[in-house]
Amino acid sequence: RDACAEPHQLSKGETIHTLKTESETLKAKLEEERAKLHDVELHQVAEKIEALGQFVMKTRRTLKGHGNKVLCMDWCRDKRRIVSSSQDGKVIVWDAYTTNKEHAVTMPCTWVMACAYAPSGCAVACGGLDNKCSVYPLSLDKNENLAAKKKSVAMHTNYLSSCSFTNSDMQILTSSGDGTCALWDVESGQLLQSFHGHSADVLSLNLAPSETGNTFVSGGCDKKANVWDMRSGQNVQSFETHESDINCVKYYPSGDAFATGSDDATCRLYDLRADREVAIYSKESIIFGASSVDFSLSGRLLFAGYNDYTINVWDVLKGTRVAILFGHENRVSTVRVSPDGTAFCSGSWDSTLRIWA
């Protein structure tokens, strides 16, 4: 008999106890299988490669204009435009080369925690305490009122924590304080797929690099990082080694691994094919949470923004820190490498964004 057909009734011989025993047995088996393949540590394998030299990275641009905490930012594929959102409800589109503001819109809510640039560069999506994700087409006419063309796409039952267009302007993936992620059709606002499995707020999501196929990873307050099949809605892999909220998840450029940043003051690397954590980026002196992480183009460097106002740069393979960047005057809330890898942008509660290279 198909167990899915009648979820509230037990099959013959099944009790709540047999189910519990089976789940314990399966968990133990999973632990055993994972342990068998744990033959070496990543940093040990990486001992034979050359250490990285000194890094000199400086702030090359400072984007001033938000009146309050910057919560999120995203790069346009043109490698020079940036969208950012803040606590006071403002969403600004900048030209990062010149620092000029090209568009600005005020959302009807505060704490705009999520924003994303459309692949075409012709629209931006954003949301936060309004529990929605809205799309604003960007007009060539800078005087046009962007708010007039606003399109509500996603509706959650709690705050929107993160959003991302898929490979086109037509679909958006969202994560929410309501514990779910969802895939939406932009044109109709229709819910295409929902993703259930987290037991608390989902704080971040990241789509796998397009070559790897239709999956994404999410992280949240249940300390879990989950990998999902976008078509079926199935949770295909789950990782639970962090000791506190996972604030950010980001795929390694090959798509075979992903990194996380957590309130437990560590960043970690999980390999999808080994199905386990393979590196921890931590130091005794780092005691504040990591809010945001991103990889350089080759995957060798991991940039991580922290609540102690710094950005730490890690050697992903060796597990060591190669640079610490000062400049922000409050928590770093978001860090993203530009599409061509020439720079990275950080956003902070000090209301500024900085471009580093």
Next chain:
Amino acid sequence: MSTTNNIAQARKLVEQLRIEAGYERIKVSKAAADLMSYCEQHARSDPLLVGVPTSENPFKDKKPCIIL
């Protein structure tokens, strides 16, 4: 009411774990080698890793000429 929810949850967990148990995994040594290989292959084209000349990075301003 809560009993039926517990049963549904317990069954869901068992199903999820069955899926995860059936997964094919590789050794960390192999996974690590592949991660390293990717880094190596792409190192040269990673501007933040190897650095690019000022003239090629739009964010690094060229020094202005000063006419004395």
